Amino acid sequence: MYRCPDCYSDFLMRVEPCPGCIDQANRKARAKKAKERRHSYDPNGQIEDWEFWDLLRWYRTCPCCGKNWSAVEMIARDHIVPVSRGGPNEAKNLQPLCQPCNLWKSDRIIYFDRHFAGRCAPLPEYLLPYLRAAAPGVHEQTTFLEAAPLDLRLRYPEATARQLEEITLHLSTAQELDY
Structure with missing residues (x-):
């Protein structure tokens, strides 16, 4: 039995480099990258608590x-529109979700209708400029026509996050083309 002197992981034989040390280094690198990403958000656009609670009502x-x-x-x-995809870190880009739904949505562009739970709605007008940066190629209608037929009646429990994102993007581009 071999025990690495750095990470104290046990292995049947000596391996160079140690897989335990590599895993530790990878975890540290991911944590450092995540911390840098969190600190890179626009500090001037921070959302105050009162702004969020005003939205929540x-x-x-x-x-x-x-x-x-x-x-x-x-x-x-x-x-x-997720900050990781070019969305603003402002109150106008927020919607309140319960924690499980927020984790399920991940980094998808999904705007839920506040009156009908689980149903997608087109993005508000003030978020449409961010849509071009967040989802390039969305404005080409051929992407929606060539894809599998889109059922606009799909809702949260039955649909995947990807399907709901496609519906939101479809509704938003249709709304933008009307203007």
């Missing part, structure tokens, strides 16, 4: 799953 329930806020353990500040 317009939503009776979680717009994704429909749970009442009193039954939700934690309310997450979800960016409609």
